[in-house]
Amino acid sequence: RARLPLAALVALLAFGAIGAGVSSPARGATPILTLKGRGFGHGVGLSQWAARYQAADGAAFDTIVKSFYPGVSLATSPAVEVRVIVGLDEDAETVLRFPDGGQVVAQAPQQPPGFPVAVAAGDAVRIRFDGRYQVTQTDAGNGGVGDGPAVASASALRASAVTDGTVEVAERGRRYRGSIDAVASGGTLRLVNQVAMPDYLAGLAEMPADWPSAALQAQAVVSRTYAMRAMQASKEICDYALCQVYVGVDAENPGQLAAVATTTDIVMSSGGKLVAGAVFSPDAGGFEAAASDGLGVSDARYPYLRAHEYKTPNPLPWTTELALHDTAARLGYPGVLRTVQVSRTGPSGRALTVHLDGELGGRDIDGREFAVRLGLRSTLFSVQAGSASTDPPPPAPPAVDSVTQVLPDDGAALAAAAAAADPEPSRTSRAERTLDADAGLRALVASDRGSGHDDLASEPAAWLALCLIAAVTALAMAQLGLVEGVLDASLADRRRHPVLGGLWPERTPIEAGIAARLEARAQRRLERDREIAATQVIPVRPEPRTSAHAPIDRTWSPLFSSSDRKRSDRSPAKR
Numbered sequence: 001r002a003r004l005p006l007a008a009l010v011a012l013l014a015f016g017a018i019g020a021g022v023s024s025p026a027r028g029a030t031p032i033l034t035l036k037g038r039g040f041g042h043g044v045g046l047s048q049w050a051a052r053y054q055a056a057d058g059a060a061f062d063t064i065v066k067s068f069y070p071g072v073s074l075a076t077s078p079a080v081e082v083r084v085i086v087g088l089d090e091d092a093e094t095v096l097r098f099p100d101g102g103q104v105v106a107q108a109p110q111q112p113p114g115f116p117v118a119v120a121a122g123d124a125v126r127i128r129f130d131g132r133y134q135v136t137q138t139d140a141g142n143g144g145v146g147d148g149p150a151v152a153s154a155s156a157l158r159a160s161a162v163t164d165g166t167v168e169v170a171e172r173g174r175r176y177r178g179s180i181d182a183v184a185s186g187g188t189l190r191l192v193n194q195v196a197m198p199d200y201l202a203g204l205a206e207m208p209a210d211w212p213s214a215a216l217q218a219q220a221v222v223s224r225t226y227a228m229r230a231m232q233a234s235k236e237i238c239d240y241a242l243c244q245v246y247v248g249v250d251a252e253n254p255g256q257l258a259a260v261a262t263t264t265d266i267v268m269s270s271g272g273k274l275v276a277g278a279v280f281s282p283d284a285g286g287f288e289a290a291a292s293d294g295l296g297v298s299d300a301r302y303p304y305l306r307a308h309e310y311k312t313p314n315p316l317p318w319t320t321e322l323a324l325h326d327t328a329a330r331l332g333y334p335g336v337l338r339t340v341q342v343s344r345t346g347p348s349g350r351a352l353t354v355h356l357d358g359e360l361g362g363r364d365i366d367g368r369e370f371a372v373r374l375g376l377r378s379t380l381f382s383v384q385a386g387s388a389s390t391d392p393p394p395p396a397p398p399a400v401d402s403v404t405q406v407l408p409d410d411g412a413a414l415a416a417a418a419a420a421a422d423p424e425p426s427r428t429s430r431a432e433r434t435l436d437a438d439a440g441l442r443a444l445v446a447s448d449r450g451s452g453h454d455d456l457a458s459e460p461a462a463w464l465a466l467c468l469i470a471a472v473t474a475l476a477m478a479q480l481g482l483v484e485g486v487l488d489a490s491l492a493d494r495r496r497h498p499v500l501g502g503l504w505p506e507r508t509p510i511e512a513g514i515a516a517r518l519e520a521r522a523q524r525r526l527e528r529d530r531e532i533a534a535t536q537v538i539p540v541r542p543e544p545r546t547s548a549h550a551p552i553d554r555t556w557s558p559l560f561s562s563s564d565r566k567r568s569d570r571s572p573a574k575r
Contacts, residue, residue: 029387031324033340035374037381038315039285042368042403043348044294044305045069046222046280048207050312051215061217061263068288069268069304072275074221076265079197082227083236084246085418086176087169087191092129094189095138096180098122100165104135106153107181114151124170125159129184133157157182166249176203176248192236193248200227201260202252205245206280209253216259225267225278226408232274234414242406242417270304276409277302284348285380286315293346293379295404296368307347318377321392328358330373330395335360340383342367350379371403379403 040049046068054064062074087094096104101121106112117135119125126136133156137148160179161167168175169191178195195203207219223244230237239246268275277291290307292299299305328337337358344353344367351367367379375396406413 029389030391031338032386032388032392033322033324033327034384034386035320035322035376035381036317036384037285037320037376037378038287038317039281039378039380040283040316040402041281041378042279042294042405043281043284043287043289043350043378043380044279044291044405045277046218047282047284047288047310047312048215048219048280049283049314049316050310051218052207052211053312055212055214055218059214061214061221064214064218065221065268067310068280069275069277070306070308071304072268072270074266075269077228077267077269077274079224079265080228080231081178082195082197082200082231083181084193084195084200084239085190085236086174086180086193086239086246086248087172087189088419089171089189089191090187092184092187092189093126094182094191095124095126095170096159097124097168097170098159098161098165099168099175100162102159102161102165102167104157104159106133106155107158108153108155112151112153112155114149115153117151121162127157127159127182127189129182129189133182133184156184174248174250193239197224197227198260198264200246202257203246203248203250204256205247205251207256209255211255213255213259213262216255217263219280220256220259220263221266221268222278222280224263224265225275228267229274229276229278229408230414233409233411234418236418237414238406238417238420241402242404242420243414275304276407277305278408279305279405281405283312283316284310285317285378286310286312287348287380289348289350289380290346293348293350293352293367295407296366297407299347316377320374320376320395321388322374322395323388323391326391326394327374328356330398331356331365331370333358333360333363339385342381342383348380351381354383368403373398375402377402 046065051064051068054067055061059067065074066072098119099122101123102119104115104117104119104125104127106115114135117125117137119137124138126134126138128134128136132152132154134150134152135157136150158179158181159167161177166175166177167180169180176193176195177199178193181190181192181194183190183192201220201223204219204223206223207216226244227237230243237243268278270276279295286309288306288308288310289295290299291297291302291305293307294305324337324340327333327340328335331337333356335358337356339355339357341355342351342353343355343364344351346352351370354365354367354370356363356365370376371379371381373395375398406417408414
């Protein structure tokens with residue numbers, strides 16, 4: 001018999017091993033995809049969770065901002081009012097409540113008969129458009145049944161509360177500062193909140209209220225820049241995650257109000273203009289995306305949106321398993337889908353193109369569209385083929401705002417987003433939504449709750465408990481003779497303490513006992529040292545030479561240009 005050459009034998013064995021590794025699923029098994037990824041959102045610009053970690057480590061807000069938008073500068077710019085779509089009613093009818101009282105006026109040179117409509121505190125009005133704007137006063141407590149005569153206007157309406165009051169959109173249960181415009185468009189009644197910039201920023205639900213102040217300040221600067229740039233490109237902005245999550249008065253909290261005041265009028269600028277790419281996401285998974293692979297736009301247009309790695313204690317890893325037949329149905333692939341692979345990636349490694357192959361041939365799909373249709377958390381993922389004995393759960397519902405955000409200089413996209421209703425009305429901040437989706441992150445936050453200075457400072461009971469424990473422990477150790485040095489002096493003889501010396505002129509009995517034991521021990525140590533010195537020669541070491549160092553320059557480097565300094569000196573952001 002001919003002997004098989006050794007090389008051929010090795011090749012056959014290797015081929016057999018490779019074949020075993022890619023063997024088709026066993027009969028009856030379900031072909032599946034396993035997608036492993038990191039991050040949450042598009043990953044471009046400010047990473048909210050990374051900002052939190054940086055702030056907890058002591059970074060200032062300007063440092064945080066510039067780390068995610070390299071090359072931008074911070075300047076001041078006069079605030080503008082923001083117009084936000086807060087309601088779209090296809091029935092052309094809505095109810096507005098006035099907790100503090102207010103009025104409804106027609107936006108016309110002269111008020112029609114019956115206008116302005118005065119509304120008492122706690123009452124409401126029903127607004128309906130049937131070719132004319134009909135206003136009926138209702139009682140806020142009787143389910144919206146009209147009990148007053150209707151007045152009509154051919155012009156759009158504006159509802160405003162008394163000074164420092166609010167207007168509530170009853171259907172959404174949200175209260176807003178400023179005014180609410182009711183404008184009919186194509187059979188739909190649009191409600192537009194016109195609000196001052198500080199009130200708009202205070203009403204954003206982008207970060208949790210208990211996050212470190214520097215993180216909230218960084219978000220305020222980025223959100224202010226986004227809103228101002230959006231008002232230049234479009235006259236209105238949406239109130240959900242395709243733009244910025246705005247819920248009104250319910251989002252206001254002391255931390256956010258302080259962050260807005262501290263950064264008054266501060267914006268990001270590039271080339272002397274407002275930054276056009278002031279986008280952000282919950283988390284970039286430890287690797288910032290460039291504009292091209294995160295949002296599908298030219299990198300040359302947004303040079304400060306660069307792909308770069310950054311340190312994070314939690315890159316938000318995630319894993320999703322999908323049956324191939326569910327994947328095909330969700331992606332619109334007809335026939336049997338056999339393979340899915342990422343065929344092209346961007347500078348940060350995010351999927352730009354995903355290739356589908358099956359019985360009807362190959363097709364390419366945009367990476368962001370792939371993620372949206374399958375409800376994925378980000379486009380920073382890899383794909384592995386496998387099998388399972390049972391079908392995995394079906395894909396999550398599509399979420400267009402999960403991996404994208406409208407750029408604030410894209411007027412057409414802003415208008416389209418404003419014309420669509422909020423798909424998931426929520427009071428939960430964008431960053432907090434990651435907690436709902438990631439148990440590991442919830443555990444991490446729970447474990448480090450109270451570890452940051454801001455968190456601990458907000459818990460006076462925790463400080464009191466820690467101080468009490470420390471005092472009792474120190475007292476017990478001193479009484480047992482286990483504590484020496486400064487603590488001994490402060491406990492045993494506070495009359496000689498440099499700060500507390502005059503507060504306790506007499507020793508307590510416990511202190512007197514501790515002092516006696518310490519003095520006796522010191523005397524014994526002195527006698528022992530003298531005995532050792534009598535029998536040994538202890539060399540005398542020369543005093544170390546003091547090295548000369550250049551003085552440390554602790555002067556503050558100005559954040560703004562000289563032309564902006566006069567304004568910034570009057571701003572609460574002055575440092």
